[in-house]
Amino acid sequence: MTLTLEQLNTAPAPEAAAWLAGLYEHSPWIADAALAHRPFRSLAHLKHVMAGIVREAGREAQLTLIRAHPELAGKAMVSRALTAESTNEQGKAGLTDCTPDEFAHLQALNTAYNTSFGFPFILAVRGPRGTGLSRQEIITTFEQRLANHPDFELAEALRNIHRIAELRLNDKFGAEPRQGNQVWDWQEQLSAFSDPGYLEKGQLTVTYLTDAHRAAARLIEQTMRDSGFDEVSVDAVGNVVGRYKARPHPDPLPAGEGVKTLMTGSHYDTVRNGGKYDGRLGIFVPVACVAELSRAGKRLPFDFEVMAFAEEEGQRYKATFLGSGALIGQFNPAWLDQKDTDGISMREAMQHAGLPATLEAIRALQRKPADYLGFVEVHIEQGPVLNELDIPLGIVTSINGGVRYTCEVTGMASHAGTTPMNRRRDAALAVAELALYVEQRAARDGDSVGTIGIWTVPGGSTNVVPGRCQFTLDLRAPNDAQRDAMVADVLAELKTICERRGVHHTTEETMRAAAAPSAPAWQQRWEKAVDSLGVPLYRMPSGAGHDAMKLHEVMPQAMLFVRGQNSGISHNPLESTTSDDIDLAVQAFQHLLSQFAGPSHD
Numbered sequence: 001m002t003l004t005l006e007q008l009n010t011a012p013a014p015e016a017a018a019w020l021a022g023l024y025e026h027s028p029w030i031a032d033a034a035l036a037h038r039p040f041r042s043l044a045h046l047k048h049v050m051a052g053i054v055r056e057a058g059r060e061a062q063l064t065l066i067r068a069h070p071e072l073a074g075k076a077m078v079s080r081a082l083t084a085e086s087t088n089e090q091g092k093a094g095l096t097d098c099t100p101d102e103f104a105h106l107q108a109l110n111t112a113y114n115t116s117f118g119f120p121f122i123l124a125v126r127g128p129r130g131t132g133l134s135r136q137e138i139i140t141t142f143e144q145r146l147a148n149h150p151d152f153e154l155a156e157a158l159r160n161i162h163r164i165a166e167l168r169l170n171d172k173f174g175a176e177p178r179q180g181n182q183v184w185d186w187q188e189q190l191s192a193f194s195d196p197g198y199l200e201k202g203q204l205t206v207t208y209l210t211d212a213h214r215a216a217a218r219l220i221e222q223t224m225r226d227s228g229f230d231e232v233s234v235d236a237v238g239n240v241v242g243r244y245k246a247r248p249h250p251d252p253l254p255a256g257e258g259v260k261t262l263m264t265g266s267h268y269d270t271v272r273n274g275g276k277y278d279g280r281l282g283i284f285v286p287v288a289c290v291a292e293l294s295r296a297g298k299r300l301p302f303d304f305e306v307m308a309f310a311e312e313e314g315q316r317y318k319a320t321f322l323g324s325g326a327l328i329g330q331f332n333p334a335w336l337d338q339k340d341t342d343g344i345s346m347r348e349a350m351q352h353a354g355l356p357a358t359l360e361a362i363r364a365l366q367r368k369p370a371d372y373l374g375f376v377e378v379h380i381e382q383g384p385v386l387n388e389l390d391i392p393l394g395i396v397t398s399i400n401g402g403v404r405y406t407c408e409v410t411g412m413a414s415h416a417g418t419t420p421m422n423r424r425r426d427a428a429l430a431v432a433e434l435a436l437y438v439e440q441r442a443a444r445d446g447d448s449v450g451t452i453g454i455w456t457v458p459g460g461s462t463n464v465v466p467g468r469c470q471f472t473l474d475l476r477a478p479n480d481a482q483r484d485a486m487v488a489d490v491l492a493e494l495k496t497i498c499e500r501r502g503v504h505h506t507t508e509e510t511m512r513a514a515a516a517p518s519a520p521a522w523q524q525r526w527e528k529a530v531d532s533l534g535v536p537l538y539r540m541p542s543g544a545g546h547d548a549m550k551l552h553e554v555m556p557q558a559m560l561f562v563r564g565q566n567s568g569i570s571h572n573p574l575e576s577t578t579s580d581d582i583d584l585a586v587q588a589f590q591h592l593l594s595q596f597a598g599p600s601h602d
């Protein structure tokens with residue numbers, strides 16, 4: 001029997017509890033406690049409530065829950081003593097037909113893992129798409145997780161348990177994240193293209209206008225056409241532009257006034273050995289929305305323009321945000337002559353790709369802000385916050401503004417044996433003191449971040465007190481005033497430290513980017529959309545830069561984040577998200593669009 005949420009919300013508690021039995025292995029107390037929170041607004045709401053109950057239950061209860069799970073491909077599987085749910089999951093992952101070598105390797109991993117952590121290794125073997133990880137993926141993940149810190153691994157085990165419960169719950173309710181699966185599959189298809197040298201190693205690298213990049217563009221074009229876009233084209237910088245036209249306006253518009261456009265999108269280029277979702281999720285989530293509108297024969301009261309930006313990461317050429325920058329009239333003419341590491345200029349690369357490669361054609365891409373309602377962007381979070389909080393979607397309040405400095409402290413290099421501690425002018429220790437200050441000062445704001453990422457003692461020796469120390473500062477905050485206050489404090493502290501220690505310092509500002517606070521009206525639309533799904537609202541700044549920063553300069557913008565798996569890791573092949581979370585993102589986007597649709601919505 002397939003359950004409905006209505007049944008679950010209205011049934012007597014014992015009956016409802018019986019329906020939810022088996023979601024958490026041998027631990028019915030979780031579903032029982034969750035039922036006190038009825039009525040549930042959605043399955044996502046119920047999932048979140050259950051995760052919260054486990055979080056509140058404390059470490060002992062969590063360990064008991066983890067230990068209630070069987071080992072992967074362990075003795076319970078061999079002796080057929082698994083629960084029906086576990087038998088299904090381990091069988092689907094092909095663990096029941098391991099080769100003898102694989103089986104022996106898994107046993108060794110099980111033993112090592114248990115020795116390290118004191119509980120069995122738990123992995124949601126049905127994976128992010130719900131269709132099963134390969135045995136090789138399971139073994140690789142197992143090996144990687146053995147290296148985790150025990151506290152982190154405990155949390156990771158619980159996250160996997162919640163994912164297992166999510167999939168089991170979907171089964172009980174016959175709930176398939178259909179649109180999420182569709183987007184997930186598109187991401188997978190697109191990840192088949194990778195630049196030479198990386199493709200062979202199974203790594204994803206798609207840099208500006210390479211063959212893989214152009215093949216990716218063609219696939220996006222085709223996906224847009226198949227999804228019912230009215231116009232699809234590739235523009236003069238290689239952006240793929242899809243347009244889903246507005247419904248005919250009932251009354252003639254006043255002279256000179258056209259139908260407005262809502263723009264969305266993100267980038268399809270990647271960093272070297274990057275993830276499949278960075279950028280690309282922001283293209284395919286709205287494509288799925290158009291596919292659904294088109295299937296239903298529905299139109300919006302505005303044109304909907306989905307951009308697949310050709311270049312955001314600045315990998316092949318130092319031309320970060322080239323794709324979105326071109327739309328606001330920012331294209332540095334010198335870029336055309338810039339050469340990649342093979343000596344191919346951007347102009348040549350453009351010509352090779354069949355693009356006009358003229359400044360005139362590129363300048364013609366500049367949009368008239370008056371034609372636009374705004375810009376929205378969906379992006380994978382690229383950080384650990386949502387994953388840690390068990391929250392699938394995040395509302396971006398602002399894209400952090402940042403400043404970078406290259407600095408140097410000069411003291412006195414001297415003999416490490418003969419210079420007493422009170423007579424030293426150690427350049428590296430001055431920076432060490434500053435580093436601790438940066439940590440405290442950024443933390444004091446709550447949402448600022450500060451990093452010393454490069455820190456070297458040029459020509460240093462084991463037996464010499466450091467005479468010079470070169471370092472960088474990267475300071476970011478959700479608004480420019482907060483960032484500037486932090487920068488002023490850090491630079492003042494550097495001065496104080498150097499005076500006290502009798503060393504000199506120099507600083508050079510190398511980058512300054514303004515913060516891009518979300519437009520309140522658009523942020524509220526995302527909030528309404530997320531709230532409609534029954535999942536909690538979580539507001540957060542974006543620590544990373546995004547295409548929305550560029551559009552921000554000419555029109556209102558707001559972003560939605562999607563939780564990443566594997567602690568939110570990004571710019572890394574482990575970057576991942578589930579089709580369930582993607583499905584929620586599609587639903588949120590659909591809700592945002594419907595807020596404009598008016599009563600008829602046809």
Ligand SMILES: [Zn+2]
Binds near residue numbers: 267278279312379546
């Ligand atoms: Zn990105």
